[in-house]
Amino acid sequence: MMISLLYFFAAANLVHSFSLPSTGFRSIKSWDDVKEPWDKAGRRYGPNWSVDDNLDPVETPGQTGAMVWPIPYNSSYVHPEMRADLPVGKFLRSRPNLGICMSGGGMRAAICALGWYRGLNHLNLLQKARYVSANSGATWTSLPLICRSILEKKELGTDIDLDEYLGKYEGKYDDISVEEKSLIGKNLAEANILDPEVDDTTPGFNAWNPLMDIRKDWNWENDFWLDLSNAYLWNSDAKILDESSLPFPVFVATAYDSRNNKEFFPIENTLLYSGVPLDPRKLDKNAFMGGGFVQGVALNAASVEDETPVPLEDDNKLYLKEFENPSPVVKIAELTSASSNFGASGDAMLKIDLQNSFFRKQVYGIAKMFKGELKKTDLSGYFDPGKYKWWSPTTGGAPVDLNFVDGGMFDNLGVLALLRRGCSTIIVCDSCDTDVCNGSIFDPKIDTIIEENCGVKYYDVASLFGRGKSIIKDIFVKKGYKDTLNDRSKVFAPEEFDSLMKEMRALRMQGKPLVVRKKLPIIPNPLAGVYESYEVEMIFCFNGAVDEFCKPVMEEESGGPLGWMFGKKTKKDDFPYVDTLKCDYTSEEVSKLASLSSYNLVEGLKNVGFDIEQVEAGNLESEQLVQ
Numbered sequence: 215m216m217i218s219l220l221y222f223f224a225a226a227n228l229v230h231s232f233s234l235p236s237t238g239f240r241s242i243k244s245w246d247d248v249k250e251p252w253d254k255a256g257r258r259y260g261p262n263w264s265v266d267d268n269l270d271p272v273e274t275p276g277q278t279g280a281m282v283w284p285i286p287y288n289s290s291y292v293h294p295e296m297r298a299d300l301p302v303g304k305f306l307r308s309r310p311n312l313g314i315c316m317s318g319g320g321m322r323a324a325i326c327a328l329g330w331y332r333g334l335n336h337l338n339l340l341q342k343a344r345y346v347s348a349n350s351g352a353t354w355t356s357l358p359l360i361c362r363s364i365l366e367k368k369e370l371g372t373d374i375d376l377d378e379y380l381g382k383y384e385g386k387y388d389d390i391s392v393e394e395k396s397l398i399g400k401n402l403a404e405a406n407i408l409d410p411e412v413d414d415t416t417p418g419f420n421a422w423n424p425l426m427d428i429r430k431d432w433n434w435e436n437d438f439w440l441d442l443s444n445a446y447l448w449n450s451d452a453k454i455l456d457e458s459s460l461p462f463p464v465f466v467a468t469a470y471d472s473r474n475n476k477e478f479f480p481i482e483n484t485l486l487y488s489g490v491p492l493d494p495r496k497l498d499k500n501a502f503m504g505g506g507f508v509q510g511v512a513l514n515a516a517s518v519e520d521e522t523p524v525p526l527e528d529d530n531k532l533y534l535k536e537f538e539n540p541s542p543v544v545k546i547a548e549l550t551s552a553s554s555n556f557g558a559s560g561d562a563m564l565k566i567d568l569q570n571s572f573f574r575k576q577v578y579g580i581a582k583m584f585k586g587e588l589k590k591t592d593l594s595g596y597f598d599p600g601k602y603k604w605w606s607p608t609t610g611g612a613p614v615d616l617n618f619v620d621g622g623m624f625d626n627l628g629v630l631a632l633l634r635r636g637c638s639t640i641i642v643c644d645s646c647d648t649d650v651c652n653g654s655i656f657d658p659k660i661d662t663i664i665e666e667n668c669g670v671k672y673y674d675v676a677s678l679f680g681r682g683k684s685i686i687k688d689i690f691v692k693k694g695y696k697d698t699l700n701d702r703s704k705v706f707a708p709e710e711f712d713s714l715m716k717e718m719r720a721l722r723m724q725g726k727p728l729v730v731r732k733k734l735p736i737i738p739n740p741l742a743g744v745y746e747s748y749e750v751e752m753i754f755c756f757n758g759a760v761d762e763f764c765k766p767v768m769e770e771e772s773g774g775p776l777g778w779m780f781g782k783k784t785k786k787d788d789f790p791y792v793d794t795l796k797c798d799y800t801s802e803e804v805s806k807l808a809s810l811s812s813y814n815l816v817e818g819l820k821n822v823g824f825d826i827e828q829v830e831a832g833n834l835e836s837e838q839l840v841q
Contacts, residue, residue: 239282239524240267242532260511261539274536280512281447282535282607284524285505287493289738289746293635294487294507295446295462299532302446302486305455306462310829312343313637314461315628317674318350318553318621319645320794321402325804326645326757327355328380328398329811335376336383336816340460342826345635347464347628349621351645353550355398360463361485361546364445364454373458383812386762394805403801442485442546443509464631467553468623472601472615474500480624480743481616482631483549488513490606491634492743497702504609505743508535514603515540516613523610535607544602552600552618624702626674633705633736633744638830639751643815646672646757647791650718650728668715673699675754679711680704702741706734718756725761729818730754753824755815757790763810764789 264279266272283294297303314334316327327348334340348356363374381396394403445454446462467481469490477498482491489507506524515537524533599617606614625631632640648671669676669683676682680700710732717730731753738747790810799807 239520240534242534261543264536265534276539277518278512278515278537278539279534280509280515280537281487282509282512282524282533283487283489283507284526284608285491285493285507286526287505287740287745291745295484296635297532300447301455302462305459306344309344310342310826310831311636311638312339312641312826312829313345313347313632313635313639314339314343314641315347315632315643316349316352316356317627317642317644317646318352319647320351321354321797321799322647322757322792322794322807323351323645324354325399325402325799325807326643326811327352328396328402328804329808329813330643330755330815331355331359332380332383332396332808333812333815335380336812337819337826339826340376341458343461345464345632345637346461347466347631348553349466349626349628350554352628352643353465353553355402356463357465357546357550358401359398360460361442363460364442364485367454367459368445381808383816384809385813387806387809390809391805393801394808396808399804399808400801403799403804443487443511446486464628464635465549465553466621466625466628466631467618468621469604469616469618471498471502472617473502474498477501478619478623480621480630481552481618482507483510483552485546486510488544488604490604491631492740493608496740503604503606503611503614506606506608508605508607510544512537512540512605513544514542515605516603517605517610521605521610521612524607526608533607537605540603548600553621555599555619622674627678629678630703630705630742630744633742633750636746636748637750638748639753639828641753641755641815641819642675643755643811644672644675644757645811647794648672649791650715650722650756650758668711672715675714676711677703679706679714680708681711702739705737705739705742705744707737710734714754718754718758722758725759727760727814727818727821728754728756728758729814729822731822731824751829753819753822755818757811758814759790760810760814763806763813 261278262273262275264272264274264277281294285291294300295302296306298307314330316330317323319326331340334343346356346360359379362379366372366374379397381394381399384390394400463484465483467483468478469481470478471494477494477500479494479497479501480491482489486509487507488510490503490505491507493504494501495504504523512535518536518538524535599619602616602618603613604616605612621628627642627644629640629642650668650672669681673682673684677699680703682699682703684697684699714730714732718728721728721730731751733749733751735749736744736747738745790807792807
């Protein structure tokens with residue numbers, strides 16, 4: 215989320231082996247005959263509920279029945295949501311193999327995501343893509359949008375009005391509204407979402423409640439993860455998933471074992487499950503568990519009696535496991551905060567202990583002196599990791615205490631999550647806060663700029679090509695720390711990064727949307743959980759100034775065309791490269807940035823000739839089926 219707080223972990227390859235016990239789990243062939251308990255509002259699983267041997271709902275006081283999925287760590291793995299024996303799998307397999315990812319970047323990213331969703335809706339891509347992955351700020355828009363769409367369909371049988379939630383695409387600057395009119399945009403303008411100090415004048419995270427308030431007990435303080443996972447698992451009667459449904463969401467985060475804060479690994483949170491998409495022992499020789507996924511309702515719970523791993527010799531089967539009732543039950547809103555705790559990420563690298571309240575107060579006080587944006591908010595809550603118990607179905611054993619921190623520590627863009635799922639086309643939306651021309655569109659030293667600056671300023675993109683660089687000075691880094699940013703992220707050839715940035719620079723000099731389309735061979739990387747080599751079509755969309763928007767904005771602020779070119783710079787001249795620490799946006803600022811983001815994506819996709827019909831079509835017969 216914040217490039218200045220980006221710290222990466224030391225990795226160690228470790229060949230591992232473990233036994234494959236085959237007892238202690240209920241193997242399930244089909245859910246077709248399972249009936250939901252009518253008196254539980256459609257909640258099949260949750261505290262005190264499971265199913266019996268006949269697959270009928272049964273009360274289990276003190277226990278929670280939940281699905282678990284092990285990972286065999288190879289390219290043949292089928293993610294839970296793609297299983298053909300589950301409604302969500304049949305639904306996703308019918309769609310083009312398109313994934314869309316949205317980067318972190320605080321409130322700037324949340325507003326950019328609003329614009330990207332608006333543009334995607336205008337192009338009718340939202341209802342056709344398989345996946346959307348998001349990190350940090352982008353989850354603040356993604357989670358309420360997608361949750362609301364599912365819950366309204368499940369409870370009311372209706373589709374949400376996307377134009378009402380996202381706003382209509384209006385095109386160039388002259389056509390946009392002065393104030394933001396979309397429901398999500400208004401909430402972004404009204405709520406200082408990074409401020410945990412909620413009062414009557416500056417509502418914090420709970421300002422999202424109106425978006426979720428279908429029933430009185432549905433808000434961020436109550437748990438409806440159960441309803442959401444059931445919507446994906448048992449869809450046959452309710453018809454929740456159809457041609458109007460939004461893509462399956464993956465919210466990326468980073469985790470570390472509380473016993474070892476020096477090594478990080480990725481976490482993937484979805485509305486269906488939570489877990490680790492690779493083997494942490496490949497990254498950390500001291501890791502206490504393997505990977506796998508557990509239905510979200512069992513997060514924060516220990517397994518009951520049998521703690522042996524799910525047998526991998528038959529990973530095609532569905533498995534149900536009983537857990538102790540989770541305490542506390544994880545709220546759905548925590549999926550967003552889990553991917554946004556940027557301050558908590560410094561444990562592995564910095565000499566300063568940011569978990570120490572005294573040091574944190576001093577650092578924060580100094581930062582406020584240099585960053586005016588911080589004076590209106592309190593980011594202290596984002597220096598504490600989310601703490602959860604997590605049980606690995608692949609290795610079993612007792613649950614491990616994990617700390618969830620900013621997803622940017624491993625995958626700020628969410629690209630790796632989509633590559634793990636074999637997407638053939640990926641639209642990468644990056645809310646970057648730096649001009650691709652680094653302040654001068656006339657500087658001819660492009661190779662120097664790319665080598666010395668782009669690897670830092672665009673670290674999340676650069677690391678995919680093995681070209682990322684950290685900006686943290688050695689004086690602040692712990693002795694013996696090794697930066698393995700590129701080792702764990704590289705999936706594309708390094709020289710392709712130069713080509714990408716040169717094309718972006720050329721578009722910037724022409725005042726055009728920063729959208730570049732490239733076919734790239736994937737370099738398998740077990741450290742990233744990417745095991746398959748195939749050619750993927752990547753469409754990169756960067757936040758950037760374009761003539762249709764930025765000249766009128768600057769002319770407004772500085773007195774006409776000459777003022778824009780030669781006049782005294784104002785704070786608005788930073789548009790659209792807004793500081794990540796800016797938390798408080800006016801309605802007008804939300805409108806301009808969201809409109810620019812939608813314009814860049816819509817017009818940029820047109821410029822590169824993108825057509826959804828060109829994307830590899832979904833086909834139940836040609837793709838691997840799990841029965």
